[in-house]
Amino acid sequence: MGLPKALVRDPDGRPWLDRAVAVLRDGGCDRVVVVLGARAEEARPLVPAGAEVVVADGWAEGLSASLTAGLTHLGQPADQRPAAALVLLVDLPDLVPAVVVRLLPEAAPGALARAAYDGEPGHPVVLGRDHWAAVTATAEGDEGARAYLRAHRAEVRLVECGDLATGADQDRPAPS
Numbered sequence: 001m002g003l004p005k006a007l008v009r010d011p012d013g014r015p016w017l018d019r020a021v022a023v024l025r026d027g028g029c030d031r032v033v034v035v036l037g038a039r040a041e042e043a044r045p046l047v048p049a050g051a052e053v054v055v056a057d058g059w060a061e062g063l064s065a066s067l068t069a070g071l072t073h074l075g076q077p078a079d080q081r082p083a084a085a086l087v088l089l090v091d092l093p094d095l096v097p098a099v100v101v102r103l104l105p106e107a108a109p110g111a112l113a114r115a116a117y118d119g120e121p122g123h124p125v126v127l128g129r130d131h132w133a134a135v136t137a138t139a140e141g142d143e144g145a146r147a148y149l150r151a152h153r154a155e156v157r158l159v160e161c162g163d164l165a166t167g168a169d170q171d172r173p174a175p176s
Contacts, residue, residue, distance in 0.1 A: 005091050006036055006043035015046040020090045022048070027100020029086060033073055035066040064139035071132045081129050083109050087145070088124040091169045099161045100124065106157060112149065116158040117167035125149070 008016045017034060024032050032051040036043050037059025047053050054073045058065035067087065075081050084107035086100065099115055103126055106113035111128035114121050125145060127135055131152075138148045149156055161167065 004038040004043065006034075006046065007039060008091075010093070016090045016093075017043065017046045018048055020088055020092075020095075021051050023095050023097050024086070024088060024100055026097035028097075028104050029100060031082065033070055035070045035073075037066055062140075062142035063144040064141055067139050067144045068136045071127070071136055075129070075132060083107055084111050084126050084128045085132070086124050086126050089169060092123060092165070092167065093170050094165045094168070095124075096164055098164045102159050102161055102164075106159065111157070112152055112155050113157040113159055114149070115161040115167060117160075117165065118162040119158070119160070120167070121149075121156070121158060122161075122167035123169075 006017055010016065010019065021032050021034065033054055034047050034051045035054045035056050036047075037056045040055045040059075044053060052073070054069050056065040056069035058069075070087070071085060074085055086103060086107060088095070088100075103113060103115060103124055106126045107128070109128045109130045111126050112131060113126040115124055116122060127145060131148070135145045135148045138151075139145060140147070
């Protein structure tokens with residue numbers, strides 16, 4: 001993208017961070033944690049009010065550092081841990097709140113679920129808190145929870161959302 005995705009804006013100028021937080025809130029998430037990495041201090045002002053901010057100091061290691069930072073934050077203090085985390089990437093331009101609405105019923109301590117688009121697994125992903133320690137222990141580089149989810153494929157519930165969005169991430173600037 002030429003810059004950290006947390007700093008990218010839609011063609012109309014709206015920050016991707018603002019759009020992603022709105023999708024989560026409008027989809028029913030009452031607590032939103034935004035994990036920042038590269039150029040975090042530049043991105044922090046783009047985070048909508050009320051969202052918690054965590055900085056992944058090891059961001060250069062890849063997506064796994066962000067995932068670990070977010071789950072570690074949610075896990076403290078232990079008596080206030082949510083049942084599950086719904087993990088969303090910021091670079092999903094056509095994601096709509098209805099996808100989150102479909103996934104939230106899956107949010108339970110032992111849950112593993114993910115949105116599917118025409119049968120293909122994608123994001124967001126629901127990680128029940130019973131899995132957090134194992135997910136962070138196996139997360140490496142830009143893989144995030146991919147290896148863990150693959151190893152536990154039989155337990156992962158796919159929630160079809162292809163009628164709502166494509167689930168395609170945007171890794172290159174949109175053609176102008």
